[in-house]
Amino acid sequence: MIRNIFITTILLLFCTINAQARIDIVYPSANQATINAPSTYITGNTNKNASLTINSEKVKLWEGGIFVYNVPLEYGINKIKIKSIHSGIRENRVIIIKRNKPSAKTIAKTPAYKQNTLGVLYAKTINDNSTVREKPSKSSQRVIDLPSNVILYLDGQQGEYYKIQEKGNRQFWIHKSNITTPVALAKRITPQIKNIKFYTDKKYEYYKFYLTHPVLYTLNQQGKSINLTMYGVKNEKGEDNYTYTINFDSPILGYDCYYEDNNLIFRKAKLPDFINISSPLQGIKIFVDAGHGGTEKGTTGPDRVYEKNINLDIAKNLIRMLKEAGSDVTYSRITDKNVGLRERVKTAKDNNVLISISIHNNSLPYGGNPYLTHGTEVHYYNENAKDLSLIIKTNLAKDLNIKDNGIHKSSFALTRQTNPVSVLVEAAYMQYPEEYIKLKNPQFRKEIAKSIKKSLEEYILSLNKQI
Numbered sequence: 001m002i003r004n005i006f007i008t009t010i011l012l013l014f015c016t017i018n019a020q021a022r023i024d025i026v027y028p029s030a031n032q033a034t035i036n037a038p039s040t041y042i043t044g045n046t047n048k049n050a051s052l053t054i055n056s057e058k059v060k061l062w063e064g065g066i067f068v069y070n071v072p073l074e075y076g077i078n079k080i081k082i083k084s085i086h087s088g089i090r091e092n093r094v095i096i097i098k099r100n101k102p103s104a105k106t107i108a109k110t111p112a113y114k115q116n117t118l119g120v121l122y123a124k125t126i127n128d129n130s131t132v133r134e135k136p137s138k139s140s141q142r143v144i145d146l147p148s149n150v151i152l153y154l155d156g157q158q159g160e161y162y163k164i165q166e167k168g169n170r171q172f173w174i175h176k177s178n179i180t181t182p183v184a185l186a187k188r189i190t191p192q193i194k195n196i197k198f199y200t201d202k203k204y205e206y207y208k209f210y211l212t213h214p215v216l217y218t219l220n221q222q223g224k225s226i227n228l229t230m231y232g233v234k235n236e237k238g239e240d241n242y243t244y245t246i247n248f249d250s251p252i253l254g255y256d257c258y259y260e261d262n263n264l265i266f267r268k269a270k271l272p273d274f275i276n277i278s279s280p281l282q283g284i285k286i287f288v289d290a291g292h293g294g295t296e297k298g299t300t301g302p303d304r305v306y307e308k309n310i311n312l313d314i315a316k317n318l319i320r321m322l323k324e325a326g327s328d329v330t331y332s333r334i335t336d337k338n339v340g341l342r343e344r345v346k347t348a349k350d351n352n353v354l355i356s357i358s359i360h361n362n363s364l365p366y367g368g369n370p371y372l373t374h375g376t377e378v379h380y381y382n383e384n385a386k387d388l389s390l391i392i393k394t395n396l397a398k399d400l401n402i403k404d405n406g407i408h409k410s411s412f413a414l415t416r417q418t419n420p421v422s423v424l425v426e427a428a429y430m431q432y433p434e435e436y437i438k439l440k441n442p443q444f445r446k447e448i449a450k451s452i453k454k455s456l457e458e459y460i461l462s463l464n465k466q467i
């Protein structure tokens with residue numbers, strides 16, 4: 001008997017819980033969060049027939065019971081009361097968000113710059129991907145990633161960064177973990193160019209600079225010209241840096257520099273030999289990257305669909321469509337798995353692809369308003385990817401009939417490369433209900449892929465016209 005009562009109680013409890021109007025808060029993810037912004041968005045889902053209020057205001061429920069709402073935040077503790085009523089059952093949730101008053105600006109102690117007392121110091125890079133930056137800080141702009149064994153002369157130190165001694169308009173800094181222990185040198189050895197050789201193969205045009213030792217260099221594209229500056233190398237006039245300008249008569253696609261022993265090789269991808277007007281993607285090498293994957297979920301939609309899965313489906317559609325169009329396609333993943341950023345970039349490069357396209361969907365910035373910030377956007381970093389970004393963005397906005405949120409110059413692992421031409425697509429926003437509902441629709445994801453494929457065709461055809 002006692003046992004029966006116990007079972008009945010459990011059953012009753014279970015039924016009650018089941019019939020309740022559940023509230024699932026997706027963002028903010030913690031019950032108690034600190035958000036130092038004038039407002040925050042709240043996303044989640046409840047019973048699709050429920051009536052939902054947040055701080056006593058009626059909140060629109062979208063398809064499937066999802067909600068996205070923006071609430072203002074006062075300084076101090078904000079109690080946000082969420083109430084869901086369904087079939088006479090009500091559920092209440094309170095989330096507490098703390099907003100701190102801006103404290104008197106604590107100026108981060110910048111370590112003082114110290115000039116070397118021993119004069120010019122000498123060091124060598126010890127890592128491949130030794131990043132040279134414009135300022136002595138990790139957040140500062142990257143200038144170039146040098147390989148190991150590049151000789152650097154240093155004239156001072158600030159915190160953990162050494163200042164590279166090069167004359168010119170720019171400053172160069174390198175973190176101490178990227179170089180050998182700097183040592184004093186009686187006299188700086190001046191590097192020299194012994195010879196320059198030009199050659200080509202099927203894929204690239206090459207310029208090989210025979211140097212006495214590897215040096216810091218920068219690459220700068222201006223329209224159809226590339227300026228390659230080798231620092232510390234005397235030019236014909238006996239000045240400090242040697243800038244070699246290469247003018248091309250066709251659009252600049254992928255280009256980069258690498259060292260082979262002491263010799264610096266610049267290469268530029270050739271345009272396709274032949275562009276088939278009726279089938280422009282025929283034979284074009286394209287890398288398709290589905291953003292995130294595995295434990296890297298990307299952003300989460302209001303009913304817990306992960307960005308990684310939406311990206312993957314768009315990418316798989318695109319891969320299929322490009323293959324059907326005759327492209328030679330490589331990719332980072334076609335399953336749900338973790339792939340490192342460096343690995344993605346390396347796969348694209350090792351396969352000598354002409355174009356790299358990374359597929360993402362956007363998340364709202366901290367304190368952002370989903371009803372103001374949404375739409376489609378394309379990111380690029382280098383000038384050689386700007387035209388393609390513009391074509392993709394314009395077509396996506398038009399074909400998907402969503403807000404045009406522009407193209408953006410962004411330093412991401414998947415956009416920083418000059419070789420291949422690299423773009424990153426943020427097709428739509430995961431926190432904007434209208435776009436998120438569309439993203440959950442497989443047909444819409446196909447439309448995204450179709451639009452990107454069309455843009456790639458237009459881009460290849462545009463190259464043909466410019467030759």
Ligand SMILES: [Zn+2]
Nearest residue numbers: 291298360361
């Ligand atoms: Zn993403």
